[in-house]
Amino acid sequence: MPKERTITVELGDRSYRIVIGSGLLGGQFELAPYVHGPDCLIVSNETVAPLYLAALKQNLPGRDVSEVILPDGESFKTLASAASVIDGLVRAHANRDTTVIALGGGVVGDIAGFAAACYMRGVAFIQVPTTLLAQVDSSVGGKTGVNHADGKNLIGAFHQPQLVLIDTDTLQTLPARELRAGLAEVIKHGAIADADYFSWLETNMAGLLRGDFELLAAAIQRSCEIKAAVVAEDERERGMRALLNFGHTFGHAIENSLGYGEWLHGEAVAAGMVMAAALSQLEDAQFERLKVLLAAASLPIAPPLVGSGRMAAAMKLDKKVQSKVLRFVLLKRIGEACVTADYPAAILEEVLAMADAAAS
Amino acid sequence: MPKERTITVELGDRSYRIVIGSGLLGGQFELAPYVHGPDCLIVSNETVAPLYLAALKQNLPGRDVSEVILPDGESFKTLASAASVIDGLVRAHANRDTTVIALGGGVVGDIAGFAAACYMRGVAFIQVPTTLLAQVDSSVGGKTGVNHADGKNLIGAFHQPQLVLIDTDTLQTLPARELRAGLAEVIKHGAIADADYFSWLETNMAGLLRGDFELLAAAIQRSCEIKAAVVAEDERERGMRALLNFGHTFGHAIENSLGYGEWLHGEAVAAGMVMAAALSQLEDAQFERLKVLLAAASLPIAPPLVGSGRMAAAMKLDKKVQSKVLRFVLLKRIGEACVTADYPAAILEEVLAMADAAAS
Numbered sequence: 050m051p052k053e054r055t056i057t058v059e060l061g062d063r064s065y066r067i068v069i070g071s072g073l074l075g076g077q078f079e080l081a082p083y084v085h086g087p088d089c090l091i092v093s094n095e096t097v098a099p100l101y102l103a104a105l106k107q108n109l110p111g112r113d114v115s116e117v118i119l120p121d122g123e124s125f126k127t128l129a130s131a132a133s134v135i136d137g138l139v140r141a142h143a144n145r146d147t148t149v150i151a152l153g154g155g156v157v158g159d160i161a162g163f164a165a166a167c168y169m170r171g172v173a174f175i176q177v178p179t180t181l182l183a184q185v186d187s188s189v190g191g192k193t194g195v196n197h198a199d200g201k202n203l204i205g206a207f208h209q210p211q212l213v214l215i216d217t218d219t220l221q222t223l224p225a226r227e228l229r230a231g232l233a234e235v236i237k238h239g240a241i242a243d244a245d246y247f248s249w250l251e252t253n254m255a256g257l258l259r260g261d262f263e264l265l266a267a268a269i270q271r272s273c274e275i276k277a278a279v280v281a282e283d284e285r286e287r288g289m290r291a292l293l294n295f296g297h298t299f300g301h302a303i304e305n306s307l308g309y310g311e312w313l314h315g316e317a318v319a320a321g322m323v324m325a326a327a328l329s330q331l332e333d334a335q336f337e338r339l340k341v342l343l344a345a346a347s348l349p350i351a352p353p354l355v356g357s358g359r360m361a362a363a364m365k366l367d368k369k370v371q372s373k374v375l376r377f378v379l380l381k382r383i384g385e386a387c388v389t390a391d392y393p394a395a396i397l398e399e400v401l402a403m404a405d406a407a408a409s
Numbered sequence: 410m411p412k413e414r415t416i417t418v419e420l421g422d423r424s425y426r427i428v429i430g431s432g433l434l435g436g437q438f439e440l441a442p443y444v445h446g447p448d449c450l451i452v453s454n455e456t457v458a459p460l461y462l463a464a465l466k467q468n469l470p471g472r473d474v475s476e477v478i479l480p481d482g483e484s485f486k487t488l489a490s491a492a493s494v495i496d497g498l499v500r501a502h503a504n505r506d507t508t509v510i511a512l513g514g515g516v517v518g519d520i521a522g523f524a525a526a527c528y529m530r531g532v533a534f535i536q537v538p539t540t541l542l543a544q545v546d547s548s549v550g551g552k553t554g555v556n557h558a559d560g561k562n563l564i565g566a567f568h569q570p571q572l573v574l575i576d577t578d579t580l581q582t583l584p585a586r587e588l589r590a591g592l593a594e595v596i597k598h599g600a601i602a603d604a605d606y607f608s609w610l611e612t613n614m615a616g617l618l619r620g621d622f623e624l625l626a627a628a629i630q631r632s633c634e635i636k637a638a639v640v641a642e643d644e645r646e647r648g649m650r651a652l653l654n655f656g657h658t659f660g661h662a663i664e665n666s667l668g669y670g671e672w673l674h675g676e677a678v679a680a681g682m683v684m685a686a687a688l689s690q691l692e693d694a695q696f697e698r699l700k701v702l703l704a705a706a707s708l709p710i711a712p713p714l715v716g717s718g719r720m721a722a723a724m725k726l727d728k729k730v731q732s733k734v735l736r737f738v739l740l741k742r743i744g745e746a747c748v749t750a751d752y753p754a755a756i757l758e759e760v761l762a763m764a765d766a767a768a769s
């Protein structure tokens with residue numbers, strides 16, 4: 050078995066490596082060659098910093114390291130938090146050759162990456178994702194940003210990291226609920242792009258939930274490979290990258306209707322995928338397989354009862370809406386997705402009605 | 410004489426045109442083909458909107474036009490102003506295919522461009538600069554951003570416009586002080602890149618100050634050509650683009666020491682160019698020519714008496730500082746500049762001392 054697994058995101062002069070393995074954060078992987086200037090700023094949150102900040106700092110000998118510790122949670126993924134990271138850079142007298150290091154989950158990575166994109170019109174940054182969701186999805190591909198009161202990720206930038214360092218040991222301290230939320234994105238990758246991977250997940254879900262290290266590392270690798278290939282093809286989401294948003298239009302509407310942070314992003318995406326699959330008019334057996342796999346991961350397979358009207362209103366502002374026509378990522382079958390506005394309006398109404406009463 | 414003058418900024422698939430002429434804003438130039446989606450948001454300020462907003466809107470028939478009117482002044486070039494533009498886009502339910510149109514001076518263009526860069530990770534924008542400074546400098550090249558309390562333009566993005574539409578008629582309503590401030594950047598272009606242009610400016614400064622339309626249009630064209638060539642060569646300021654910052658390291662320190670908005674940007678750059686020329690140890694006759702030309706434009710040729718210590722402190726945070734070594738754009742001779750950290754420290758002290766007592 051390899052000591053560490055490496056995937057390259059091929060983006061010309063913005064290419065970078067994803068390195069996956071055990072003990073990397075604390076020194077098994079030498080971080081210093083990726084920090085080009087004399088100083089760096091670590092951005093983390095109040096939950097993750099006590100666990101991993103000291104180890105990460107030891108992996109940066111001779112560097113002038115400062116830090117910004119944010120409160121934990123999606124509700125803090127705001128422009129104000131990004132501004133506080135920028136304030137930290139200003140306080141540290143950071144120059145254009147500074148490096149921002151995001152240590153935490155997707156929220157930390159999105160905020161830190163956006164601050165790095167904006168500070169002096171762009172400085173380097175490194176992702177050190179510590180949640181499964183960030184490791185398999187949000188840390189790869191350069192999407193950064195914060196939420197607006199009226200919509201998720203409405204404020205942001207495409208800004209690729211220099212490196213994604215995935216230390217699988219961090220999953221040992223991840224709450225079970227967050228592990229499951231990360232598995233929603235893992236299942237998504239199988240559903241949209243790789244039927245064999247989906248089958249492998251069906252076989253191994255119990256082991257993944259148990260935290261089996263080898264299985265988790267294998268899933269992280271396969272998910273990162275899928276994501277890296279999509280990003281290499283379509284960095285700025287002008288086409289196929291949108292497929293990664295499977296379940297996200299409904300999922301964002303759920304998060305927006307409930308208030309950010311009530312459900313975890315992965316939980317909302319899980320229910321959103323069931324809704325999108327229903328809109329896809331997938332054949333019954335395939336639809337069942339998706340629901341069964343999500344349920345096996347203890348993920349929700351129906352939206353919360355926020356009301357179909359509220360869901361619909363929330364979707365009006367979704368970023369995936371083009372020219373006010375609602376487009377969705379739908380499944381042709383497990384392993385193949387497409388973006389389309391071609392679906393019966395009546396079925397969309399039925400799907401939204403899942404938020405009015407308990408779904409079967 | 411040509412009805413309108415056109416320059417192309419060559420940036421591959423991000424190339425765009427600068428169109429210069431009279432009456433363009435109100436319809437002599439058809440704007441609609443550059444607004445691809447059904448809606449757009451015009452960003453302007455309280456001074457410019459009453460003069461030109463109605464005309465610009467008439468040039469957008471059939472489009473769903475909304476607007477955000479900012480207070481006027483450099484002191485409002487803040488993250489909060491950018492957020493208010495984003496709020497306007499959210500209120501208008503703007504999608505990825507919306508277009509932001511900046512109608513105003515450099516402050517409006519920088520804020521609107523930054524908001525366009527961040528909204529949904531980047532939407533289209535058009536510059537309609539109405540001050541000489543914005544027409545010859547800030548509207549071209551894709552630098553967008555806002556100030557931080559501790560430094561100018563510390564928060565921003567590179568985001569190229571789709572079009573720069575320069576209606577020279579707008580200069581008729583520009584206060585004389587702002588016309589002069591714009592001439593500082595015009596003089597800068599001659600000083601760093603084109604000795605013949607510098608000589609032409611020496612010959613024609615009186616006419617330019619008088620507001621001679623043909624002379625102004627010729628200067629705007631030549632300055633935009635110089636700027637466009639530099640930007641095409643080095644979009645992200647990794648090299649020669651930094652030459653455009655001649656006078657700006659000192660200039661920013663002046664603005665920062667006085668408080669933004671006390672002196673106009675162009676005024677601070679004028680004094681900053683004299684300081685940079687002094688640090689360049691330019692030969693006496695050339696140094697005199699620069700001072701005489703700036704004085705002919707009624708621009709300051711010495712910094713305000715804020716104290717050398719304060720100036721030095723302000724420069725610590727300047728974006729042009731790399732790895733804490735102060736680098737400056739210096740002149741080899743009129744028409745040729747370089748970026749260097751190679752200058753006698755004693756001379757820098759002398760130059761900063763100009764802020765301690767009146768300079769000769």
